[in-house]
Amino acid sequence: MKKILLSIICLMMLGIQSAMAITAQIVLRHQGNVTQFNPDELPSAIDAAVDGDTILLSAGTFDCGSGITIAKAITIIGAGAENTIFKNRIDIYIPDNPTLTAHLLDGVRITGALYVDDSVIGLKLRKCVIDGGISAVGNLTIIREMLIDRCKTGVIALSSRFMDMTVVNSDVQVYSSGYTPDAVVFSNCNVHMGYNSNTITASFINCYITNWVSNAAVNNDISFTNCLGPSDFWEKWAGATQSNCYTYTPGSTEVDNPDNFIKLGWLGTDDTAVGMYGGTTPFSLEPNAPKVTNYTIGVDTKTHTLNVKMTLSAN
Numbered sequence: 585m586k587k588i589l590l591s592i593i594c595l596m597m598l599g600i601q602s603a604m605a606i607t608a609q610i611v612l613r614h615q616g617n618v619t620q621f622n623p624d625e626l627p628s629a630i631d632a633a634v635d636g637d638t639i640l641l642s643a644g645t646f647d648c649g650s651g652i653t654i655a656k657a658i659t660i661i662g663a664g665a666e667n668t669i670f671k672n673r674i675d676i677y678i679p680d681n682p683t684l685t686a687h688l689l690d691g692v693r694i695t696g697a698l699y700v701d702d703s704v705i706g707l708k709l710r711k712c713v714i715d716g717g718i719s720a721v722g723n724l725t726i727i728r729e730m731l732i733d734r735c736k737t738g739v740i741a742l743s744s745r746f747m748d749m750t751v752v753n754s755d756v757q758v759y760s761s762g763y764t765p766d767a768v769v770f771s772n773c774n775v776h777m778g779y780n781s782n783t784i785t786a787s788f789i790n791c792y793i794t795n796w797v798s799n800a801a802v803n804n805d806i807s808f809t810n811c812l813g814p815s816d817f818w819e820k821w822a823g824a825t826q827s828n829c830y831t832y833t834p835g836s837t838e839v840d841n842p843d844n845f846i847k848l849g850w851l852g853t854d855d856t857a858v859g860m861y862g863g864t865t866p867f868s869l870e871p872n873a874p875k876v877t878n879y880t881i882g883v884d885t886k887t888h889t890l891n892v893k894m895t896l897s898a899n
Contacts, residue, residue: 608644612637626652633658641692643667651696653677657684662692664871665713670694673716677701684708691871697738705729711869714738717757720745732756734867739778742768742786753860753867772852772863790852792859793817810852812845812859830858
């Protein structure tokens with residue numbers, strides 16, 4: 585409970601500072617203690633952190649110069665991808681092939697690309713915008729059990745270096761730069777499929793296909809279940825496995841309206857609208873910080889103390 589309260593206090597401090605238009609701030613949380621850094625000291629905050637620590641960022645733009653490297657199993661939480669912006673690229677280079685148990689990035693926008701420079705297990709991104717896309721760097725880099733949750737990304741360059749990856753309720757661009765394991769799953773996503781996508785062997789479930797390119801025979805290992813795509817997409821991808829898929833006419837009205845999807849019966853396996861606004865966790869960039877949904881304040885006149893009760897929720 586103390587850790588939760590400490591997190592709320594830190595986030596409230598950052599929120600108040602943002603609301604008052606005070607310069608963006610950085611807070612490092614380590615074993616119940618907090619240290620504040622100036623907005624140009626993000627590399628210093630990362631250097632000071634150890635595995636398991638959390639860095640909280642207020643709204644604002646953080647200039648990373650030519651880029652920053654995250655080399656520790658930490659969590660970086662922003663004030664929302666529309667508010668907390670990393671200017672330039674981020675490299676993830678955590679040695680010794682670790683298994684991560686927490687979200688590495690949550691509620692931030694990266695104007696450059698996100699590069700994974702060494703093997704890692706359990707890399708998790710939530711409610712992030714990554715303008716420059718996601719790539720694995722180096723032939724020996726293997727990314728296992730990666731989770732992309734409610735994110736918007738530029739191109740994800742799929743290859744055999746992405747293993748057991750799950751992408752949920754996200755807006756993503758994908759193409760294949762080589763063989764992709766069929767353990768890669770896209771669920772309730774809006775998917776823009778780019779060049780060389782015919783070599784992808786991933787599974788697409790409850791997805792809305794909004795763009796496509798296929799100039800060669802499609803790999804028979806790719807599968808679409810309860811997906812929505814234009815008629816010529818299904819014609820070009822006739823070699824793929826299809827189950828209960830739907831067709832729309834390009835340029836038709838309200839094709840991006842999930843309520844219209846439901847009206848027309850374009851439903852996923854869970855009976856919600858296909859695409860990123862369906863499923864149990866619809867796409868949203870609203871910050872994940874705990875929010876006070878109800879509270880009471882009372883004064884104990886005998887002990888001269890203030891009693892506060894709060895109900896918290898997180899998304």
